[in-house]
Amino acid sequence: MRTVIVTGAGQGLGRAHALAFAATGHRVVLNDLDPARLDAVAAECPQALAIPGDIADWGFAASLVERAVADTGRLDALVNNAGLVRDRMLTNVSEAEWDDVVRVNLKGHFAPLRHAAAYWKAQAKAGTPVAARIVNTTSGAGLLGSVGQVNYSAAKAGVAALTQVAAAELARYGITVNAIAPSARTAMTESVFASTMAAPEQGFDAMAPDNVSPLVVWLASEEAGFVTGRVFEVSGGSVSVADGWQHGPAADAGRRWDPAELGPVVRDLLARAPQPAAVYGA
Template identity: 65%
Template sequence: MSGISDGRVVAVTGAGRGLGRAHALAFAAQGARVVVNDLGVALDGTPRTPDPTGTPRPDSPAAAVAAEIRAAGGEAIAHDADIATPEGAASLVTTALDAYGRLDTLVNNAGFLRDRMLVNLDEDDWDAVLRVHLKGHFLTLRHAAAHWRAESKAGRTPTARIVNTSSGAGLLGSVGQGNYSAAKAGIVALTLVAAAELARYGVQVNAIAPAARTRMTERAFAATMAAPATGFDAMAPDNVSPLVVWLGSAASEGVTGRVFETEGGRITVMDGWRPGPTLDKGARWTPAELGEAVHELLALAPPPGAVYGA
C-alpha cells in the first residue's frame, strides 16, 4: 500500500463503523499507518465497559477494522478507550507514539445520537451528545496539539493535520436534534480557533460536514438510503474519505480553518458567518427605529438556509 499518505501515522476516532471505518481504510490504502479508535457503543451511546488503557478486545469494532487493514497488507493497531475522557484521549496519542514513533494526523469522527424534540430532551441526553461530539473533539485535539507543540519547540516542526467532523445540522440546524446541532456547531467554532492557535506549531485544522449512509443517518435519510442496484452510490461513506485523506496529508499545505460540505461527488467550501447588510445611525436607536432598521436590513439580506426537517 502506498500513496499520498506514505510514511504518515493517522489516528481516526469512531473508526469501527461507517465514515470512520471508511476513513481508516482509505488512509491505509494510501500508505498510512492507522490507529483505529472505537469504543463499540450502541447508536445511542450505550457503552460496553471500556478498558481505561485503550487495550482492544478481540471482538471490538476497532480490532476488526485494524485486522481488515492488516489483511490487505497495511499497518494498523486498534484502540478501545473512551476519547471523551482525558485518559482515553491521552492514550490515543501515546498508542500512536508507542506503536509507530510518531503522530501526523488526527481525524475526529466519533459520535452517537440521542434525538428528541427540545421540549422532550432530557439533560442527560444533552450532556451525553455534547460530551462525545464536542468534548471528544476537544480532548483528542488538545493532547495531539500538546505533542506537536513540544515537537515544534524542540526544533522538529511537524506537518500535522487535524480533520474534525461537523454536520449540516451544525451549519443550518436540524429539527429534533438540538443537542447534536449544538455540538456540531461548536465543532466548527473549535476548528476555527484551533486553526488560528496551532498554525505556529505546524498544525493545520479543518472540518468536514459530510452526508453519507451510516447507522446515525438511517432515520434522517430513510427515503434516500437505499443504494442503487447499478451506478454511482452517492450515499456511500467511501465518497467522503478522499477529502479527509487529502486534508490529512502533506499535500493540503496552506489549507486551514476551512469547513467543507461533502456528499457523493459534490464538495462545497462553506462561507460561514460573514457581515451582511449594515446600518449605523451613529447614535443610540429607539426601539421603534430599530424595528424599521431591522426590516430594512432583512429585505436586503439573503434568506437563511432551511433548517433540516422544518
C-alpha cells in the same frame, strides 16, 4: 510513512476512513468504544493499532496520543469522527440526552485535538519540522440546524467553531485544522437513508461512506498544508466549501439606539441581507 489517529473507527465513516488511510500506506491508530468492533476493522488494516476507549475522557484522550507516538514513533494527523445522536424535539430532550450528545460530539473532538496539538506544538518549539493535520467532523445539522436534533446541531455547530479557532491558533506551529460535513448512510443515519438506492446513471452508491474518505485522506496529507480553517460538505461525488457566518448589512446611529426606533432599522437590515438557508426539516 505517516501515522494517523481515527476516532469512531469501528463502523460507518470511521471504518471507511481507516480503510482508505491503510490503502494509501498510512499507519492507522484506531479508536472506538467497542473493542470487538474495533478489532474487526483493525484486522482489515495493515500495521493498524487498535486502542478502544472513551474519546471524551480527558485522560484517555491524552493516553491515546501518547501511545500512538510511542508505538509508531510519530503522529502526523488526527481525524475526529466519533459521534452519536439522541434525537428528540427540543421540549422533549432530557438533560442526559443533551449531556451525552454534547460530551461525545464536542468534547470528544476537543480532548484529542488538544493533546495532539500540544504534542505538535512541543515538536515545533524544539525545532522539529511539523506538517500536522486535523480533520474534524461537523454536520449539515451543525451548519444549518436540524429539527429534532437540537442537541446534535448545537454540538456540531461547536465543532465548526472549534475548527476555526484551532486553525487560527495552531497555524504558527505547522498544524492545519479543517472539518467535513458529510452526508452518508451510516449507523447514525440508516433510518434516514434506508430507502436510498445507488443511482444507476452514476454507477455507484452515492450514500456509501467510502465516498467521503478520499477528501479526508487528502486533507490529512502534506499537500493540504495550504488549507486551514475551512469546512467542506461532501456527499457522493460532490465536494463543496461551506460558507459560514459573514458580517452583513449594518446601521450605525453614532449613539445609543432607542428601542422604539429599531423596528424600521431591523426591517431594512433584513431586507438588504441574503436569506439564510433553511433549517433541515423546517
